[in-house]
Amino acid sequence: xxxxxxxxxxxxxxxxxxxxxxxxxxxxxxxxxxxxxxxxxxxxxxxxxxxxxxxxxxxxxxxxxxxxxxxxxxxxxxxxxxxxxxxxxxxxxxxxxxxxxxxxxxxxxxxxxxxxxxxxxxxxxxxxxxxxxxxxxxxxxxxxxxxxxxxxxxxxxxxxxxxxxxxxxxxxxxxxxxxxxxxxxxxxxxxxxxxxxxxxxxxxxxxxxxxxxxxxxxxxxxxxxxxxxxxxxxxxxxxxxxxxxxxxxxxxxxxxxxxxxxxxxxxxxxxxxxxxxxxxxxxxxxxxxxxxxxxxxxxxxxxxxxxxxxxxxxxxxxxxxxxxxxxxxxxxxxxxxxxxxxxxxxxxxxxxxxxxxxxxxxxxxxxxxxxxxxxxxxxxxxxxxxxxxxxxxxxxxxxxxxxxxxxxxxxxxxxxxxxxxxxxxxxxxxxxxxxxxxxxxxxxxxxxxxxxxxxxxxxxxxxxxxxxxxxxxxxxxxxxxxxxxxxxxxxxxxxxxxxxxxxxxxxxxxxxxxxxxxxxxxxxxxxxxxxxxxxxxxxxxxxxxxxxxxxxxxxxxxxxxxxxxxxxxxxxxxxxxxxxxxxxxxxxxxxxxxxxxxxxxxxxxxxxxxxxxxxxxxxxxxxxxxxxxxxxxxxxxxxxxxxxxxxxxxxxxxxxxxxxxxxxxxxxxxxxxxxxxxxxxxxxxxxxxxxxxxxxxxxxxxxxxxxxxxxxxxxxxxxxxxxxxxxxxxxxxxxxxxxxxxxxxxxxxxxxxxxxxxxxxxxxxxxxxxxxxxxxxxxxxxxxxxxxxxxxxxxxxxxxxxxxxxxxxxxxxxxxxxxxxxxxxxxxxxxxxxxxxxxxxxxxxxxxxxxxxxxxxxxxxxxx
RNA sequence: GGGCGAGUGGCGGAAUUGGCAGACGCGCAGGCUUCAGGUGCCUGUGUCCGCAAGGACGUGGGGGUUCAAGUCCCCCCUCGCCCACCA
Numbered sequence: 031x032x033x034x035x036x037x038x039x040x041x042x043x044x045x046x047x048x049x050x051x052x053x054x055x056x057x058x059x060x061x062x063x064x065x066x067x068x069x070x071x072x073x074x075x076x077x078x079x080x081x082x083x084x085x086x087x088x089x090x091x092x093x094x095x096x097x098x099x100x101x102x103x104x105x106x107x108x109x110x111x112x113x114x115x116x117x118x119x120x121x122x123x124x125x126x127x128x129x130x131x132x133x134x135x136x137x138x139x140x141x142x143x144x145x146x147x148x149x150x151x152x153x154x155x156x157x158x159x160x161x162x163x164x165x166x167x168x169x170x171x172x173x174x175x176x177x178x179x180x181x182x183x184x185x186x187x188x189x190x191x192x193x194x195x196x197x198x199x200x201x202x203x204x205x206x207x208x209x210x211x212x213x214x215x216x217x218x219x220x221x222x223x224x225x226x227x228x229x230x231x232x233x234x235x236x237x238x239x240x241x242x243x244x245x246x247x248x249x250x251x252x253x254x255x256x257x258x259x260x261x262x263x264x265x266x267x268x269x270x271x272x273x274x275x276x277x278x279x280x281x282x283x284x285x286x287x288x289x290x291x292x293x294x295x296x297x298x299x300x301x302x303x304x305x306x307x308x309x310x311x312x313x314x315x316x317x318x319x320x321x322x323x324x325x326x327x328x329x330x331x332x333x334x335x336x337x338x339x340x341x342x343x344x345x346x347x348x349x350x351x352x353x354x355x356x357x358x359x360x361x362x363x364x365x366x367x368x369x370x371x372x373x374x375x376x377x378x379x380x381x382x383x384x385x386x387x388x389x390x391x392x393x394x395x396x397x398x399x400x401x402x403x404x405x406x407x408x409x410x411x412x413x414x415x416x417x418x419x420x421x422x423x424x425x426x427x428x429x430x431x432x433x434x435x436x437x438x439x440x441x442x443x444x445x446x447x448x449x450x451x452x453x454x455x456x457x458x459x460x461x462x463x464x465x466x467x468x469x470x471x472x473x474x475x476x477x478x479x480x481x482x483x484x485x486x487x488x489x490x491x492x493x494x495x496x497x498x499x500x501x502x503x504x505x506x507x508x509x510x511x512x513x514x515x516x517x518x519x520x521x522x523x524x525x526x527x528x529x530x531x532x533x534x535x536x537x538x539x540x541x542x543x544x545x546x547x548x549x550x551x552x553x554x555x556x557x558x559x560x561x562x563x564x565x566x567x568x569x570x571x572x573x574x575x576x577x578x579x580x581x582x583x584x585x586x587x588x589x590x591x592x593x594x595x596x597x598x599x600x601x602x603x604x605x606x607x608x609x610x611x612x613x614x615x616x617x618x619x620x621x622x623x624x625x626x627x628x629x630x631x632x633x634x635x636x637x638x639x640x641x642x643x644x645x646x647x648x649x650x651x652x653x654x655x656x657x658x659x660x661x662x663x664x665x666x667x668x669x670x671x672x673x674x675x676x677x678x679x680x681x682x683x684x685x686x687x688x689x690x691x692x693x694x695x696x697x698x699x700x701x702x703x704x705x706x707x708x709x710x711x712x713x714x715x716x717x718x719x720x721x722x723x724x725x726x727x728x729x730x731x732x733x734x735x736x737x738x739x740x741x742x743x744x745x746x747x748x749x750x751x752x753x754x755x756x757x758x759x760x761x762x763x764x765x766x767x768x769x770x771x772x773x774x775x776x777x778x779x780x781x782x783x784x785x786x787x788x789x790x791x792x793x794x795x796x797x798x799x800x801x802x803x804x805x806x807x808x809x810x811x812x813x814x815x816x817x818x819x820x821x822x823x824x825x826x827x828x829x830x831x832x833x834x835x836x837x838x839x840x841x842x843x844x845x846x847x848x849x850x851x852x853x854x855x856x857x858x859x860x861x862x863x864x865x866x867x868x869x870x871x872x873x874x875x876x877x878x879x880x881x882x883x884x885x886x887x888x889x890x891x892x893x894x
Numbered sequence: 895g896g897g898c899g900a901g902u903g904g905c906g907g908a909a910u911u912g913g914c915a916g917a918c919g920c921g922c923a924g925g926c927u928u929c930a931g932g933u934g935c936c937u938g939u940g941u942c943c944g945c946a947a948g949g950a951c952g953u954g955g956g957g958g959u960u961c962a963a964g965u966c967c968c969c970c971c972u973c974g975c976c977c978a979c980c981a
Binding site for chain 2: 042323464557875
């Protein structure tokens with residue numbers, strides 16, 4: 031490392047170098063602490079001191095995505111967004127806003143727990159040490175946060191309220207007619223006075239409330255809750271010893287964290303009914319000032335599809351329908367077979383004992399050979415369940431499946447059509463069953479091709495489409511080389527009561543849906559890809575649920591007065607790792623804390639023995655609402671005081687959605703954190719605890735900082751700091767290595783610690799460099815070599831103001847000439863504009879230009 | 895396979911609305927300071943031709959609109975990110 035800034039005998043005593051910068055920065059950081067410079071007053075409550083002085087200002091809430099306090103501390107890639115928000119917050123404060131800017135720590139989670147498993151150190155100890163280290167590093171960066179508002183999600187006083195919010199979810203239901211969540215007590219009233227019929231899977235015969243016994247009533251009510259227990263197919267990760275949310279599983283079927291294989295298995299877990307909010311989560315995106323790409327990702331994740339649900343009566347099973355969802359009801363006449371997901375519950379009911387006569391050889395395929403239908407089903411199920419997602423990918427999209435021996439009737443034309451099972455139909459989407467229209471759906475076409483099923487064209491392709499494929503105008507669909515999926519005029523689609531012939535797609539859909547509703551065979555329907563949020567984790571280092579189970583295994587919510595439910599002190603944090611085929615239930619670490627698990631409580635029915643829930647909440651729980659706690663961090667009576675919440679989240683003249691004025695963070699949270707937090711916020715909004723429908727009004731994604739990374743001949747990363755360049759090649763310890771740049775971090779071994787940059791240039795140079803590298807939302811490569819440019823700028827500016835030898839100020843008040851004055855005002859205008867738009871790189875360039883000019887002016891005048 | 899975004903000097907990047915392409919910084923070259931190195935300061939630096947004045951070319955490639963295109967339209971290429979059998 032070159033000693034660019036160390037004092038040498040010739041260096042002027044007051045030159046701006048690292049040593050001087052460090053002195054200046056330390057002095058001001060101490061003074062900010064002592065004078066409470068960044069304390070931001072609330073309109074009321076514990077932090078209200080000094081509010082009168084800023085009461086006439088406009089509020090501004092600037093928020094960062096808070097960090098996980100990792101053991102390795104910060105590298106220079108982490109604080110990019112924090113510096114950006116800090117510059118913006120200071121600028122807006124100087125412009126006369128009352129600015130809230132705080133920083134907390136998302137401190138529950140796997141790394142601390144895994145470290146605890148390895149070392150036996152309690153996660154709280156390592157977490158607190160990491161938080162302290164990160165606080166030190168961020169303080170040295172000179173960030174202007176209100177320190178009183180800093181929280182960690184692991185603070186008992188914080189997670190007490192995370193538990194409280196869970197109780198609100200548990201104690202609420204979604205009223206579809208009012209399109210909002212309401213307290214469960216209001217549901218009970220409606221059920222009891224007969225305004226609402228108890229419709230629920232727990233009450234399959236739809237018997238009226240007064241006829242239900244106590245257990246059924248409880249089960250009915252539980253089935254309405256926004257937080258509910260469900261035995262569902264979950265993503266089970268044996269290597270992590272826990273289940274994962276859909277959002278935490280990669281497309282390759284591996285864990286987002288650690289990249290371990292994930293398997294599907296049924297388990298009873300807590301679920302949150304985020305699907306109830308699908309429409310609002312989708313629609314309210316329009317209220318938000320977010321990057322379109324992020325909105326699009328959320329739209330795709332929610333995955334709203336409009337179409338129809340249609341019942342296909344199963345032959346020889348009167349009253350049994352296979353319900354399918356389709357986005358193309360206009361092609362209903364072309365449905366020539368059906369496919370159920372292998373896990374579909376109806377299968378066992380309709381599989382016959384023997385194959386129907388004349389069952390084509392192809393339909394039975396490899397799975398049905400020499401087997402009875404039930405055996406074929408079992409055989410295919412086993413095949414599908416064992417196939418990992420990765421294998422599915424490797425096999426491409428080759429269609430597999432087997433005929434199950436049953437037929438259903440196409441309700442439009444009465445055709446008896448065969449029923450298959452195949453893994454290209456997913457249980458988790460729609461109804462888990464499809465009508466297959468091979469002429470107009472490419473997947474169905476491929477399956478039909480594989481199994482020699484009929485292809486019936488019911489939409490006339492365009493002439494161009496036919497011409498491109500060398501087909502005659504009236505070529506039958508079974509001569510088409512692929513499915514025709516475009517718009518077109520209906521054909522071969524009529525029965526005694528309805529005809530779609532000659533109609534374009536949109537009209538055909540309307541007409542057939544009208545007919546389906548008329549005859550009771552189906553109805554218009556909307557489906558979502560979004561699934562309910564799996565909310566249980568078999569881990570220690572997370573928020574305990576405020577739930578207990580009685581002797582019958584019935585869950586009971588603890589009253590608010592029993593919060594917080596604190597994590598017990600244990601010494602064995604290891605999850606029980608199971609073999610992937612082991613069917614035993616996972617055992618969370620908390621289950622071993624028997625003194626904690628078994629409790630005697632009075633929950634209104636006298637003292638009784640209960641068992642605590644031993645799962646914990648996922649890491650996303652704490653980050654769902656931290657922005658609310660910054661507002662009122664010490665409030666012991668509420669999540670946040672309503673007046674304080676209104677002041678910061680709504681303000682005056684706020685946009686329709688309200689929320690934080692600026693939220694800066696990485697795009698990697700596009701569908702996880704940002705969707706979960708919006709969901710919780712909407713629940714709190716419906717229940718009257720917050721006053722805006724959305725939490726984050728303006729979202730900005732900062733880019734990532736990349737850096738050169740190197741791998742050796744085995745492909746393993748080597749420490750980038752130890753690589754040297756020679757004649758365009760790179761060498762580590764004398765061995766040639768290959769360069770491929772990537773996101774700075776521990777895994778690529780190319781992290782650069784901010785402490786080193788503070789030491790060599792000072793924190794202000796680091797801040798300035800990161801803001802100058804390029805647009806805040808772009809990824810950019812780190813180059814330590816380039817830092818001298820902004821360091822010299824600070825040095826020159828300092829020299830224009832301070833005599834390097836004596837330390838005396840020599841400021842020129844009045845610009846020397848018209849050109850300089852003109853440049854000064856142009857610079858003021860540009861900097862003001864660019865700062866508000868978060869375009870810091872060009873603002874800095876403008877200041878450099880001005881400073882270059884001033885340097886010449888100062889020189890022309892001789893020294894002042 | 896689908897969606898979104900981006901391609902500008904040796905490098906990072908500028909260029910409100912279609913209006914002098916390459917601001918600002920790095921690097922590089924020359925000079926001043928210095929015993930020397932470094933620091934600091936000054937000058938130059940898109941490419942090609944030219945001693946120079948000057949000229950030609952130039953924003954991934956090809957075409958188009960326009961008095962005028964990095965910017966708008968069409969086709970193609972490359973890279974990045976996201977989703978991926980979603981009925």
